[in-house]
Amino acid sequence: MADTARDKADLIVIGAGLAGLATTAFAVESGLKTVQISLTAGEMPFASGLLDLLGIHPMERLNRWQDPWAGITALIHDRPKHPYARLGLEKIRQAWKEFLVFLQKAGLRYCGWPESNAELVTCAGTLKITNQVPETMWPGVLGLKEKRTALIVDFEGLNNFSAVQFVETIGSHWPALRAQRLRFPYPLKGVDRQTVFMAEALRSPQGRSRLADVISPFLKDAELVGMPAILGLRRPQAVASDLERQIGVPVFEIPTMPPSVPGLRLKEAIEQELLRGGAVLVRGRRALKVNSNGRRCISVELEAGLAKETLKARGIVLATGRFLGGGLAASRSCIRETLMDLPVHQPKKRQDWHRQHFLDPHGHPVNRAGLEVDDLLRPLAADGHCAYENLFVAGSLLAHQDWVRMKCGAGLAITTAYGAVQAFIDCSR
Ligand SMILES: Cc1cc2nc3c(=O)[nH]c(=O)nc-3n(C[C@H](O)[C@H](O)[C@H](O)COP(=O)(O)OP(=O)(O)OC[C@H]3O[C@@H](n4cnc5c(N)ncnc54)[C@H](O)[C@@H]3O)c2cc1C
Known part of the structure; x- marks a missing residue:
């Protein structure tokens, strides 16, 4: 065989x-x-689908960067332990470019300006800085910039998006908005996964026609229609185009609270492309142990019902996330890395995990806890040297970053992923 x-x-x-x-x-x-192993989908069902690169630095001054590359250059200079500093600007640029090409291959189109961040309005009506925006949200970015007249719709029974709140909160930045509550053309089932259900309903041409019929009478002078992100779990551009053709003006999606259709869409599109490329995706299984031989990792033991399965490889990348993903766990006294018990950079005492004020602009030290790595993104052992020659780390498990406050979540995940793969290839030569 x-x-x-x-x-x-x-x-x-x-x-x-x-x-x-x-x-x-x-x-x-x-x-x-x-081979990719995972227990859950991690934070993907929560993520907005926006790809942040770097929005804020330094966070304590809430300094916003219109040019993310200039921001990253400053960050690398100021914070040499930040994962971006381990990678360097050129690798970050290359990773970003290659990933956007990959997404296009996977059938998901993103929009953005190569040298500039974009701004859009969140479901709460607040402004958010990001870098790459799903094509179905892009008319909202341009509409905000040009202050276009727009109709913002929400739906009776949908409990995580209010058009009135959106319009009133963003009012001074985008005055030409009007809110309208509509009845979704199909009854909403329960209170969970409502946006997912709506996205499924819009898969069919009939569902889209019925929604267009509900929206059209309220259009009046609107040049755009904004709605919660429900334009299909697959091929959202086709769903948007069909609606636009029937309504007569561009439509745009507004990112919603979880579960997030654009987050699920991103996951689904990437996974399909990975399968086409020959990756083996092992889902719903926990990695129990990484076996090593001296300073080399040789295999991973996986849960397999009551038994175990062992998979061998020449290298391993840990992308197990933080507390939500399961890569880190907190006890009353300390934070642990859950799979290999690798040393975790963290405040010395639990009292120092959080500052007194929740919204303290310095952020909370616990959010910068994680694995310390060398320049090849290999985790450090207690002696300060790399723990294993062929073990690498990618994503939010890394120490010395606060992706939420710095608006660099996807950037951190994507560029360190690139760095880890390049490092594996370099180490294998
Ligand atoms: C609410 C929310 C909104 C967000 N919005 C944005 C945004 O607007 N812009 C942006 O750029 N980013 C956003 N992000 C962040 C973005 O999704 C990040 O990329 C993400 O937080 C980091 O992902 P990760 O892959 O490092 O970890 P996670 O997504 O947590 O993934 C960890 C993975 O490891 C697996 N795992 C852990 N331990 C094991 C084990 N022992 N065996 C097998 N599998 C294991 C988990 O099952 C999971 O699959 C958002 C995130 C959230 C939660």
Whole structure:
């Protein structure tokens, strides 16, 4: 029987949040036999679908960067331990470019300006700085910039988006908005997964026609229609075009609270492309242990019902996330890395995890806890040297970053994924 990637992989990636998905994408594109293992979908069902690169630095001054590359250059200079500083500007640029090409191949189109961040309005009506925006949200970015007249709609029974709140909160920045509550053409089931259900309903041409019929009478002078992100779990551009053709003006999606259709869409599109590229995706299984031989990792033991399965590889990337993803766990006294018990950079005492004020602009030290790495993104052992020659880290598990406050979530995941794969390739030579 021929060797499959599952029998003997080049690389095993543990985690299927954005960091794990991006690592697998870069590995497959580099021709590596790759197995990706995950227990859950990580933060993907929560994520907005926006790809932040760097919005804020330094966070204590809430300094916003219109040019993310200038911001990253400043960050690398000021914070040499930040994962971006480990990578350097050129690798970050390359990773970003290659990932956007990969997404296009996967059928998801993103929009943005190469040298500038974009601004859009969140579901709460607040402004958000980001870098790459799903094409279905882009008319909202341009509408805000040009202060176009827009109709913002929400739906009876939808409990996580209010058009009135959106319009009133953003009012001074975008005055030409009007809110309208509509009845979604199909009854909303329960209170969970409402946006997912709506997205499913818009898969059919009939669903889209019925929604267009509900919206059209309220259009009046509107040049645009904004609505919660429900334009299909797959092929959202086609759903948007069909609605636009029937309504007569561009429509745009507004990112919603979880579960997030654009986050699920991103996950689904990437996974389909990974399967086409030959990756083996092992889902719903926990990695229990990484076996090593001296300073080299050799295999990963996986849950397999009551038994275990062992997968071998030449290298391993840990993309197991933080507390939500399961890569870190907090006890009353300390923070632990859950799979290999690697040393975690963290405040000395639990009292120092949080500052007194929740919104303190310095952020909370606990959010910068994580794994310290060398320049090849290999985790450090207690002696300060790399723990294993062929073990790498990608994503939010890394120390010395606060992606929420710095607006660099996807950037961190994608660029460190690229860095980890490149480092594996370099170390294998
Ligand atoms: C509410 C929310 C909104 C966001 N909005 C944005 C945004 O607007 N812009 C932006 O750029 N980013 C945003 N992000 C962040 C973005 O999704 C990040 O990329 C993400 O937080 C980091 O992902 P990660 O892959 O490092 O970890 P996670 O997504 O947490 O993934 C960890 C993975 O590891 C797996 N795992 C852990 N331990 C094991 C084990 N032992 N065995 C097997 N599998 C294991 C988990 O099952 C999971 O698949 C948002 C995130 C959230 C939560």
